[in-house]
Amino acid sequence: MEDTPVLALSGVSKAFGAVRAVRDVSLELYAGEVHALAGENGAGKSTLVKILSGVHRPDTGQILLDGAPVEFAGPADAQQAGVAVIYQEPTLFPDLSVTENIFMGRQPRARLGIDRRAMRASAAELFTRLGVQLDPDQPARGLSIADQQLVEIAKALSRQARVLIMDEPTAALSGKEVARLFGVAKALREQGCALLFISHRLEEMFELCQRVTTLRDGAFVASDMIADITPDDLVRRMVGRELDALFPKQETTAGEVALSVRRLTREGVFTDVSFEVRRGEIVALAGLVGAGRSEVARAVFGIDRWDAGSVEVDGKRLRPASPTAAMAAGLALVPEDRRQQGLVMDLSIERNIGLAGLAALHRGPLISRLAERQRAKDWAVRLQLKFARLTDPVNVLSGGNQQKVVLAKWLARKPSVIIVDEPTRGIDVGTKAEVHRLLSELAGTGVAVLMISSELPEVLGMADRVLVMHEGRLVAEIDRADATEESVMAAATGRTAA
Amino acid sequence: MTATATRPERITRNGGRRLVDLVARVRELGILAALAALFGVTGAVNPSFLTYGSLRDILLNTAIVAMLAVGQTLVVITRNVDLSVSSVVGLSAFGGALVLADNPGVPIPLVIAGCVALGAACGAVNGLLVGAAKVPALVATLGTLYAFRGIDYAVAGGRQVNAADMPDGFLSLGTRSVLGVPLLALVALAVLLVVGWMLRNLRSGRELYAIGSNPEAAVLAGIQVRRRIMAAFVANGALAGLAGVMWAARFGTVDATVATGKELDVIAAVVVGGVAIFGGSGTVYGAALGALLLASITSALAVLRVDALAQTAINGALLIAAIVLDRLLALRVAAALRRRRFHDDN
Numbered sequence: 001m002e003d004t005p006v007l008a009l010s011g012v013s014k015a016f017g018a019v020r021a022v023r024d025v026s027l028e029l030y031a032g033e034v035h036a037l038a039g040e041n042g043a044g045k046s047t048l049v050k051i052l053s054g055v056h057r058p059d060t061g062q063i064l065l066d067g068a069p070v071e072f073a074g075p076a077d078a079q080q081a082g083v084a085v086i087y088q089e090p091t092l093f094p095d096l097s098v099t100e101n102i103f104m105g106r107q108p109r110a111r112l113g114i115d116r117r118a119m120r121a122s123a124a125e126l127f128t129r130l131g132v133q134l135d136p137d138q139p140a141r142g143l144s145i146a147d148q149q150l151v152e153i154a155k156a157l158s159r160q161a162r163v164l165i166m167d168e169p170t171a172a173l174s175g176k177e178v179a180r181l182f183g184v185a186k187a188l189r190e191q192g193c194a195l196l197f198i199s200h201r202l203e204e205m206f207e208l209c210q211r212v213t214t215l216r217d218g219a220f221v222a223s224d225m226i227a228d229i230t231p232d233d234l235v236r237r238m239v240g241r242e243l244d245a246l247f248p249k250q251e252t253t254a255g256e257v258a259l260s261v262r263r264l265t266r267e268g269v270f271t272d273v274s275f276e277v278r279r280g281e282i283v284a285l286a287g288l289v290g291a292g293r294s295e296v297a298r299a300v301f302g303i304d305r306w307d308a309g310s311v312e313v314d315g316k317r318l319r320p321a322s323p324t325a326a327m328a329a330g331l332a333l334v335p336e337d338r339r340q341q342g343l344v345m346d347l348s349i350e351r352n353i354g355l356a357g358l359a360a361l362h363r364g365p366l367i368s369r370l371a372e373r374q375r376a377k378d379w380a381v382r383l384q385l386k387f388a389r390l391t392d393p394v395n396v397l398s399g400g401n402q403q404k405v406v407l408a409k410w411l412a413r414k415p416s417v418i419i420v421d422e423p424t425r426g427i428d429v430g431t432k433a434e435v436h437r438l439l440s441e442l443a444g445t446g447v448a449v450l451m452i453s454s455e456l457p458e459v460l461g462m463a464d465r466v467l468v469m470h471e472g473r474l475v476a477e478i479d480r481a482d483a484t485e486e487s488v489m490a491a492a493t494g495r496t497a498a
Numbered sequence: 499m500t501a502t503a504t505r506p507e508r509i510t511r512n513g514g515r516r517l518v519d520l521v522a523r524v525r526e527l528g529i530l531a532a533l534a535a536l537f538g539v540t541g542a543v544n545p546s547f548l549t550y551g552s553l554r555d556i557l558l559n560t561a562i563v564a565m566l567a568v569g570q571t572l573v574v575i576t577r578n579v580d581l582s583v584s585s586v587v588g589l590s591a592f593g594g595a596l597v598l599a600d601n602p603g604v605p606i607p608l609v610i611a612g613c614v615a616l617g618a619a620c621g622a623v624n625g626l627l628v629g630a631a632k633v634p635a636l637v638a639t640l641g642t643l644y645a646f647r648g649i650d651y652a653v654a655g656g657r658q659v660n661a662a663d664m665p666d667g668f669l670s671l672g673t674r675s676v677l678g679v680p681l682l683a684l685v686a687l688a689v690l691l692v693v694g695w696m697l698r699n700l701r702s703g704r705e706l707y708a709i710g711s712n713p714e715a716a717v718l719a720g721i722q723v724r725r726r727i728m729a730a731f732v733a734n735g736a737l738a739g740l741a742g743v744m745w746a747a748r749f750g751t752v753d754a755t756v757a758t759g760k761e762l763d764v765i766a767a768v769v770v771g772g773v774a775i776f777g778g779s780g781t782v783y784g785a786a787l788g789a790l791l792l793a794s795i796t797s798a799l800a801v802l803r804v805d806a807l808a809q810t811a812i813n814g815a816l817l818i819a820a821i822v823l824d825r826l827l828a829l830r831v832a833a834a835l836r837r838r839r840f841h842d843d844n
Contacts, residue, residue, distance in 0.1 A: 055718065091715035093708045095778035103709050104577030104719050105701065113699025268833060 002254040004067040005030050006194040009054065009084065013062030014047055021047040024061070025220045027213050031161055034185060036196045036205040036226070038238055039095035039215035045198050046213070049167050052076030052196070053085040076105075084161030088168045088198075090148035094141035099123040101140050103154045119259040126154040133179060144471075145290040147179050153184060165196040166187060170204060171289055171454075182208055200456075201489075211489040214238055249440050249462050255279030258448035259331075261300060264309035269295045270408035270472040273309070275416060277448040282439060284454045284463035285455045287492045291469040293452045294336055297457065301333040302326040314416055322435060324406075327356070332410035336452070338399070342406040345395040349405055350389055352394050356409045374376045379408035400431025405440060418442065421452040428478050436462060456485050470494045504518075528773060528823070533794065540798040547801045554680060555822040556790075556797050558748070561682040562741050566760070566790035567767040568686075568693050568739035568839040571785040572730040574768055575697075577710040577777030578628055578635035580731060583738045584618045584760040585646035590742025592650055599663035606668050612740040620646055621735015626730035634834030643761065647754075654754035661750030682744050686786070694782045695718070710777020766790050766813075770820040784842065792816075821823060 005028035013126030014022045019216035022044040031036050039045050050056045051063070062069045072078045078085075084253050092101050099120050100107075107114040108122065123136040132150050133375050140151065149169060156164050166185070170178045184210060185195060198208055205212060206226060214221040214237040221237045259277040264270070270292035277283045285293045299306045312318065313329040326333075335341035354361055354372040361371045374391050383404045387397060391492050394405055403423065410418060423439065424432040439462065453459050459466055466483045467489035468476040476491035510705070541548040556804025566583055573580045580733060590613040599610055627638035646808040661669055674681045697703035705726050717724050746752050773780025801808045 053718070069673045075718050075722065076722070079720045085718070091712065093711035093715060095711040095774075096707060098702075100708075105721055107701050107704065107707060113695070116699075148525070241794065371637065392711060407529065478565075 005064070006083075007065060008049070008060075008064040008067075009051065010064060012048075012051060012058040014051060016219045021218055022051070022058075023216075024218045025218075026061075027196075027214065027358040029196055030211075031162075031192045031194050032189055033211060034189055034197050034209040035193040036209035036212040037196060037215070038205065038212055038234055039221075039326060039390055040238055043215040043238070045162060045215060046167060047218075049087075049165055049198070052163075052165055053079070053083060060398050075248060079159065082162035082408045083165065084156035084158075086149070086162070086167065086169050088150045088171065090145070090152050092140040092143075092148055092151060097137050097139055098134055098143075098151055099136040102126065102158055103152055106159070108256060123154070125210040126157055128130070128345070129157070130154060130184060134239060134340075135287060145288070146173050146390060148249070149173060149177075149181075151351055152349075153181065154195065157184070161193065163194045163196070165198075166348075167198045168200065170199055170201065175490075178493075202234060205234070206231065211306070233446050249282065249436075249464075250444050252280040252443050252464075254281045254464065255446060257269075258313065259300075259450065260315075261287070261296075261310040262310045262312075264296065264299060264311065265307050266295065266299055267307045268472075269304075270299075270469070273469075275467050275474065275475045275477070277450050279416070279446045280443050281446050282451055282462050284459040284464050284466045285450060285469065286454075286456070286459050286488050287469035288365045289454065290405045291492065292472040293469050294421050296469070297421055297452060298452070300326070301331055301419065303333075327413070330414075330416035332415035332418040334403075334406050334420040335411060335419065335426065338402055338406060343394050343402060347394050348384070348391045349380070349394055349397070350390040352405050353379055353408045353412060357413045360412075375412055379412055383408055383411075384434065398431070399437065400427040403431075403435060404438075405434075411442070415447065417437070417448045417450065419450045422454060423451060424453075424455070426460060445485075456488060459483070459488060460485065468492050507834070511568065511715075512810060516643045524786045526772060526781065526787055527829075529784060531789055533787070533791055536791070536794055536798055537668045540801060544801050545668045547798060551800070552797065554675075554678075554826050555796055557683040558680050560790045560793040561680065561686040561785070562748070563742070563760070563763055563767055564786040564792065565689050565737055566764040567743050567771065567785040567789045569734035569741075570688050570764050570768050571771075571773050571780060571782045572693070572697075572706065573734050574765075574773050574775060575710045575777055576727050576730050577713065578730070579639065579765065579775075580621075580624055580635065580734050581761050581765075582620065582624060582642040582646055582755045583734065583741075583764055585650065586617050586738035586755065586759040587736055587745055587760060587786045588744040589620065589646050589650045589653075589748040590617050590739040591756045592654055592742075592754055594743045595659040595664060595746045596653070596657075598665060598668055598746075599659045604666070606671075610666075610740070610743050613743040614736050617739020617742065618732050618736040619718075621732040622728070622740070624735065625731030627792055628731065629724040631728040634668050644818065645756070647758070655822050656754075658751065658753040659746075664746070664750065666836060668747055669750055672744065672750070676759065682748060685740075690782055690786045697782060700728070702726065707778055710774075711779070714792040764789075770817060 007028040007029045009025060012022060012025050013020070025044070025048060027048070027435065030140055037045050037048065054075045054077050057072070063072060064070070069255050072081070083312050094106065096104070102123050103119050108118045109115060111427050112431065120136050123442050127134050129137070130153065132151060134150065143151065148270065159462070168324065169179050169181060173181060175476070178363070185197070189195060199205055209226050211223065212221040212226055212229070212234065214234065216238060217387060243493065246406065252481065257276045258279045262274050264273045273296055275283070284409055295304065298304045302312050302318065302323040302325060310317055312332055314331060319325040339345055349411055350373050353376040358367060359365050361375065363371065373390060385408070386401050397405065424435050436458070439449055439451065452463060453476065460483055463483070466478045466488055467474055468478065468488055470492055475494065478487055478491070537548065543787055546552060566587070570580060570583065593616055594613045595602060597612070624639055627633045627642070628635045658732050671681060676684055691702055696704065704719045705716070708719065708721060709723050712722065745756060765787035768785045769775055769783035769788070770788065770791060771780065773785055792813065795813065796809060799812060804812065
């Protein structure tokens with residue numbers, strides 16, 4: 001294996017504004033080898049993938065193809081060099097057919113224009129090879145995440161790529177689908193393809209990969225042969241400290257039921273979802289991307305309407321499809337997409353904190369700036385917000401501090417139930433622990449917390465109970481004592497009949 | 499627990515799936531139905547609507563807008579819009595007429611080619627603003643809508659070119675018929691067929707759909723997004739240039755205000771024709787049928803002696819009805835796809 005790597009990065013750095021996403025990273029992909037890229041969320045893995053695929057150009061450092069330096073001016077160059085990428089979020093064209101999605105930009109040509117028949121036949125052949133039943137003519141819109149992923153894989157296969165990069169391809173797949181993907185990956189490896197594999201599941205890395213490179217906070221940590229290290233070594237490299245210290249959930253006694261959701265259904269999105277959250281409890285809602293968790297949260301909060309079922313807060317039935325009613329009843333929602341939905345990015349910290357409780361800031365017909373500032377100052381101190389001035393726009397804050405502003409906005413309303421959707425996504429490790437401490441303290445003061453999270457360590461560390469959704473249904477409820485990575489993942493991927 | 503239900507369902511569901519797919523793919527069927535109804539009802543009330551002369555007028559009125567709608571579709575498919583077409587038509591019509599009037603012996607094909615080139619140049623300005631400078635198309639082409647018209651006014655300086663100033667060989671292009679069909683309509687039909695074929699069978703055509711359907715994914719797929727958007731604007735400009743000459747040939751009298759406000763008719767035709775205003779789907783055939791439907795409605799209202807003042811309002815109402823219908827259809831299809839996906843998975 002000591003020959004020249006097919007594709008390599010040497011001393012690559014990339015910054016976005018003041019954020020240094022990747023610093024001095026080197027990576028070597030060899031033919032006939034699967035290389036794992038490990039690191040926490042925000043460690044720079046996706047940026048690295050985008051450098052390899054020609055989307056971003058490195059600020060410093062080199063990309064080496066067969067040992068010779070190359071420049072990828074865009075994705076087309078990388079594809080020309082034989083690099084295919086399966087992105088974390090499928091990148092399909094919803095209006096076009098599955099076949100067209102696979103061959104876009106490389107359609108087989110006949111004498112006059114595209115050879116549709118040949119194209120369709122190739123697509124059907126690819127699906128047969130992958131062992132899936134997909135109609136080549138159906139539009140990509142409406143495909144499940146797993147099927148979309150399969151189309152992406154078919155796309156990469158059709159390119160006969162020399163280098164295949166898979167950015168968390170298994171995140172939304174069931175056990176059977178993962179096995180099928182691994183079969184394809186191993187076959188490609190045998191054929192001399194170089195693969196880069198990104199996953200959060202350690203056992204997958206150990207099953208499939210020969211080599212692993214670890215990143216932490218954008219920096220290169222180590223590159224090892226998988227055979228030489230243990231999963232514990234790898235976790236230590238990724239996190240830089242022991243895991244247990246990360247999630248301080250205080251013991252609390254659960255009080256009365258604060259949020260009760262009964263048989264909630266939104267046709268085609270989620271079905272028959274029932275659960276309760278008690279005061280002082282943190283209940284995690286786990287599941288794969290696309291399982292319908294955020295959609296349930298949106299419906300409970302009244303953003304989307306539901307077709308059947310009911311929601312009660314503190315024993316009072318909520319009027320459907322009314323966020324105003326939900327807020328009045330004591331519900332708060334910290335959305336998944338902080339920048340788009342949680343904050344008004346150009347407004348100041350104090351304005352953002354004041355937004356959800358303007359009524360309390362009125363003095364006569366006007367809003368009192370003084371009261372607004374007082375409230376912001378108060379919460380900034382309580383949440384240990386790091387900021388220069390309260391009048392600064394929130395877009396200058398780091399992700400973690402932005403999240404604190406969103407939390408402050410809602411906590412100022414003294415909610416009895418708070419729903420947090422992916423509360424620590426894209427937040428650095430240090431602030432993450434602070435957000436966890438905050439949630440834990442909140443529960444301690446008798447607030448009911450419903451936490452949607454895709455990060456298993458967070459779910460396992462924080463939650464008193466874990467609810468698991470799979471394809472729009474609540475399939476399992478697991479107590480803290482019984483919750484393990486295996487039991488939650490098994491339910492989330494539909495491997496158990498709960 | 500639900501796994502056992504999968505197999506038999508997979509087979510029986512096919513019929514419903516086909517229907518959903520058909521409706522999702524062939525939006526043009528709806529417009530054809532509307533056209534049939536319109537001609538049926540109007541013809542029954544007043545048979546003169548179905549005479550050769552009346553139908554010929556409708557085709558003539560449709561030709562120019564249909565050609566513009568075909569060009570506009572190229573742009574709209576990529577999730578952009580070109581509001582400046584009417585000004586390009588005006589510029590081209592007046593420019594062409596002026597050259598013909600001031601230089602008697604000039605070859606007519608040369609003038610037509612020049613007008614097409616002029617339109618393409620205008621389109622290139624739009625394309626550069628949208629594709630390279632990243633100005634939102636709505637704003638960029640609103641700007642050029644005024645700018646091109648301003649140039650038109652400046653060149654004209656209040657002058658008007660009359661039919662008498664132009665050679666007969668040129669004017670006859672606007673009135674001549676081939677086998678009873680107006681030449682202009684045939685030109686529009688030829689453009690329609692060529693562009694329709696290109697959109698369906700060329701890589702660059704499919705890439706326009708890809709760009710409008712998911713711009714980020716188009717970049718990742720290695721599509722030259724900027725170049726394609728640029729090309730769509732240039733092609734649309736060229737067609738607007740051609741439409742301008744046709745306008746001059748048809749109406750004979752041309753001043754700097756020619757085609758003012760026409761861009762809205764064009765966009766209406768495109769939308770009525772089932773082209774998604776946010777890009778990614780729709781065909782030029784639909785857009786051309788949309789133009790035909792709108793022109794037919796105008797004629798029908800006249801034949802039915804509806805007050806001319808009310809016609810604009812009725813056109814507006816029909817436009818909204820078309821969009822509402824389209825939206826309802828899209829929602830139904832989306833719901834059907836969602837349900838179908840659910841059945842597949844459970």
